[in-house]
Amino acid sequence: MNKKFLCLYSLTGPILLALGGCAETVQLGGDPKLEVIDANALPAPGRADLTGGTQPYFVGPYDKLVVDVFGIEELSEREIQVDASGRISFPLAGVVNVSGMTPGEIEQALAERLRAAYVRDPQVTVNLKETVSRVVTIEGQVKKPGLYPVVGRMTLMRAIARAEGTDEYSKLDDVVIFRTVGGQRYAALYDLDAIRHGAYSDPDIYANDVIMVGDSRSRRLFKDILAGMPALVTPLVIGIDRLTR
DSSP states (O other): OOOEEEEEEETTEEEEEEESSOOOOOOSOOOTTOOOOOGGGOOOOOHHHHHSSOOOOOOOTTOEEEEEETTOGGGSSEEEEOOTTSEEEETTTEEEEOTTOOHHHHHHHHHHHHHHTTOSSOOEEEEEEEOSSSEEEEEESBSSOEEEEOOSOEEHHHHHHHTTOBOTTEEEEEEEEEEEETTEEEEEEEOHHHHHTTSSOOOEEOTTOEEEEEEOHHHHHHHHHHHTSOGGGHHHHHHHHHHTO
16 A cells, blocks of 8 residues: 655654545545436435335334324323333233334234224224334444434434544544344445445445444544644644545
């Protein structure tokens, strides 16, 4: 890898800095599924664009649900938490295993149980109030690391935005997604800056994924050098630091 060197002079003598890469203009596009158009030609989305592309939500342990049975006050607005084994208990329906079911499937299961308990034409509505089981872990150089719920479709850029974005020490070409499928653990490396500019598609993120944003050691070193340099050369150092981002 080619290195770019810059010699700065302070009151104590020359300082040689190695920069990780040269300043260059990032081009928009490259992803074959992306069409780059003029700014004033960007079309407005239709109804299908705004409602499509969502992922179904599967209920898991410790999720909180709100269940309503239309016309029966005693069975309405009942807040229920799924237990550790993925089950809920509901009046007249008894204990129901709901782990891995969508809210719509839970509605059907409860309605069948209520009909069996001689409730006439039960109309059941199940809404998700709080999710605990379906979360993504975002770690590393983001402003707010932590666990974030995955409701609907989430992509890498959306996940980073939920963590309030990258910070000044983020290494954008060193973003790793860890995922376990069928007991096998996988890891994939992504360049967030290239994704932001449309060079690659924005990958989907799923529950239980772990996103790790890398740390730029050279930027930390540059910051330390900047802190110890005289004020006369500080503007120049800041300018070069921006070129290395």
